[in-house]
Amino acid sequence: MKDRIKESMSALCDGECNELELRRVLNYVGSDAEMREEWRRYQLIGALMRDEPAGAVDLSGRIMKALDDEREFVDVIEEDQTDAFAGAVEQPVARKTAGGMPQWLVSGAVAASVTLAVLAGARIVNEQSLSEQAMFAAQQPVKAEVAAPAAPVSQPAMVASTAKSVPAVSAEELSQAQQVLQQYVLEHEEQAAGVAESDPFARVANFGQNGNQAKPR
Amino acid sequence: MMRTQVPLSLLVFFLLVFQLPPVAHASGGAEWLLRLSQALAATSFHGDLVYSEGDQWQSLMISQSLVDGQPRRQTEFLTGEPRQQLRQGSTLLCLHNGPHRAGLMPDVFKGFEQLTASRLDRILASYSLVVVDSPQRIAGRSAVQVNLMPDTSDRFAYHLWLDQDTGLLLGSDLLDTSGRLLQRFRFARLEIGADTPISPSETELHGHRIAVVGADDVVTYPESGWWPSFVPSGYEPVRYARSADSSDVWHERVLFSDGLASFTLFVDEVPDAGLPDLSQRWNATAAVVRHVTDGDRHYRITLVGELPPAVVADIAASVRPDDHIAHR
Incomplete structure (x- = not known):
C-alpha cells in the first residue's frame, strides 16, 4: 500500500494524480509518520523545482480544502442543471459530466484548483453552505422540491420543464408527505439491518409488511 | 508509471478456505474485516459506548452473550427516552414508548456482521482498505485502525478501530466525501469475554417484534x-x-x-x-x-x-x- 501511495505522490508531482488518488494520499499522510515525512520531501522537491523558498509548510490541509471547495462547486453546477428532479433521464449523465462538462474537463478543473492552492496560496471561496442549502436541507423539517403533480415518465423533457413551475404546497401537505417519508426511511432501516445473506433478488415474501407488523401503532 | 493491483480477492479466498492465523498476526484490511465479523458473531462482551450523529450524542450500554453458539445482544439507550433493543438470530425486539420511528435505535455494528465472501468481495471492489500503522488505544484496549476509503466519490468512507486481540469493533467514524464526520461511536468501557446472565429481559417480555430477513426467502428475478x-x-x-x-x-x-x-x-x-x-x-x-x-x-x-x-x-x-x- 505504501508503494501505491508513493506512486500517487509521484503522480501528483507529475500532474497525473486524480482527485481520488489525491484524497487517498492526504488521508494516508495524515495517519502515517513515515509517509508524512515522504510527503514533506516531495513538497520540498516541488518547491525547489519551482524556485520557491523551501519552507517546511505542509500544504495537505490546504489542498484538501481546495478539493472540498471544488467538489462543492461541482455540486452547485449539478444542482443548477438539475433543479429538483428536472431532467430525470439526464441526471446520472449530468453527475458524470458535472454540469455538462466532460469528466476530463472537471478533473482538469480540480487539478487546476489544487495547483492554484499549492502555487498561489489558495484563495478559496467556500460554496459549502450554498450547495447544501440548494441541494438538501440537513436537519431541517423538510425541503419540498415540487414538480407538477405526476410528471409523465414517458416524457422526460416535459418533466424538466414542469419541474420549474412550483405550485404552492400547504404546511399540511408537507407534514403529511414527511410522515410518509419517515415510514419509508424506517422500512429501509429495517430491511438494511437484515443485509446478512445477500442472495441477489432474495424475495421477502412479506416485504413491506414486516415493518407494519413490527410497529405497535 | 507502474501501478500495482493487490489480488485481494485471492487473499479472501485463502482466508476463508484455510485456517485463519492468530488474531495478533492479522495484518491486511480484509483480514481485519473478517476478524471483526467473526468477533461480532462469537464473542461475549459488555460495555458502554457513546454514539453521535451530527451534533447529537447518545450513550448506550451493550451486552452480548452466546446462547447455543448464537449471539444474543441487548442494547439499552441511556440518553433520551428510555428504550431497549434485543437482537437474537433473525429477530429484533424493541421496547419503547410510542410508535417505532426512523433513527430511534441506531445499530453501531450495522454492515459488519455476517460478512460473507461475496459481501467482502463487493466491499473490496468499491473501497481501498488501509491499515493505519500507528498504535492506538480505545476503552483501555490496544486498537488497530482500518480505513475503508471509497474508490469513487459516490459513497462514504469508514474509519474503524478494532480490538487488537479479538477483532471486535471498538469505534467507528463515517465520513462524507469531503471528510466531514457523519456518525461516530466509541466504546468508553468494555469487558470482553464477560458473560452476562441469560434471563428474560424487559424487552423480551414486552417488546414488539421486527422480523429480520431470514435465509429461507424465495428467490425471484423480475422480468419487468x-x-x-x-x-x-x-x-x-x-x-x-x-x-x-x-x-x-x-x-x-x-x-x-x-x-x-x-x-x-x-x-x-x-x-x-x-x-x-x-x-x-x-x-x-x-x-x-x-x-x-x-x-x-x-x-x-x-x-x-x-x-x-x-x-x-x-x-x-x-x-x-x-x-x-x-x-x-
Whole structure:
C-alpha cells in the first residue's frame, strides 16, 4: 500500500494524480509518520523545482480544502442543471459530466484548483453552505422540491420543464408527505439491518409488511 | 508509471478456505474485516459506548452473550427516552414508548456482521482498505485502525478501530466525501469475554417484534418493473419484492448494497399525485420522493439510503419502467 501511495505522490508531482488518488494520499499522510515525512520531501522537491523558498509548510490541509471547495462547486453546477428532479433521464449523465462538462474537463478543473492552492496560496471561496442549502436541507423539517403533480415518465423533457413551475404546497401537505417519508426511511432501516445473506433478488415474501407488523401503532 | 493491483480477492479466498492465523498476526484490511465479523458473531462482551450523529450524542450500554453458539445482544439507550433493543438470530425486539420511528435505535455494528465472501468481495471492489500503522488505544484496549476509503466519490468512507486481540469493533467514524464526520461511536468501557446472565429481559417480555430477513426467502428475478438506469458502481440488488394490496395496487421494493452501504428503492402506485416531491437528509441518510405518471396510473418513487444526497437524487431521477430487467 505504501508503494501505491508513493506512486500517487509521484503522480501528483507529475500532474497525473486524480482527485481520488489525491484524497487517498492526504488521508494516508495524515495517519502515517513515515509517509508524512515522504510527503514533506516531495513538497520540498516541488518547491525547489519551482524556485520557491523551501519552507517546511505542509500544504495537505490546504489542498484538501481546495478539493472540498471544488467538489462543492461541482455540486452547485449539478444542482443548477438539475433543479429538483428536472431532467430525470439526464441526471446520472449530468453527475458524470458535472454540469455538462466532460469528466476530463472537471478533473482538469480540480487539478487546476489544487495547483492554484499549492502555487498561489489558495484563495478559496467556500460554496459549502450554498450547495447544501440548494441541494438538501440537513436537519431541517423538510425541503419540498415540487414538480407538477405526476410528471409523465414517458416524457422526460416535459418533466424538466414542469419541474420549474412550483405550485404552492400547504404546511399540511408537507407534514403529511414527511410522515410518509419517515415510514419509508424506517422500512429501509429495517430491511438494511437484515443485509446478512445477500442472495441477489432474495424475495421477502412479506416485504413491506414486516415493518407494519413490527410497529405497535 | 507502474501501478500495482493487490489480488485481494485471492487473499479472501485463502482466508476463508484455510485456517485463519492468530488474531495478533492479522495484518491486511480484509483480514481485519473478517476478524471483526467473526468477533461480532462469537464473542461475549459488555460495555458502554457513546454514539453521535451530527451534533447529537447518545450513550448506550451493550451486552452480548452466546446462547447455543448464537449471539444474543441487548442494547439499552441511556440518553433520551428510555428504550431497549434485543437482537437474537433473525429477530429484533424493541421496547419503547410510542410508535417505532426512523433513527430511534441506531445499530453501531450495522454492515459488519455476517460478512460473507461475496459481501467482502463487493466491499473490496468499491473501497481501498488501509491499515493505519500507528498504535492506538480505545476503552483501555490496544486498537488497530482500518480505513475503508471509497474508490469513487459516490459513497462514504469508514474509519474503524478494532480490538487488537479479538477483532471486535471498538469505534467507528463515517465520513462524507469531503471528510466531514457523519456518525461516530466509541466504546468508553468494555469487558470482553464477560458473560452476562441469560434471563428474560424487559424487552423480551414486552417488546414488539421486527422480523429480520431470514435465509429461507424465495428467490425471484423480475422480468419487468420500475428500475433505476443509473446505479453507482459496486451496488447490486440484494432483495426484491413486488406485491399487490387488496385494491390491486402495486408496490415494489428493491434493496441495493455495495457490501456496506445500502439504499432502497420504493415504487408505490398511488391514487393520485397529491403529495409534493421531497428531498431530505438526516446526516448519513438521504431520501428523495418524486411522483410520476405512466399512462393513467400514478406512482410514487422513493429512494432512501446512506449515500451522498446528490447521488440519491441521481438514482431516483433515473427510475423508470423497464421491460428487460431480467436481461440486464
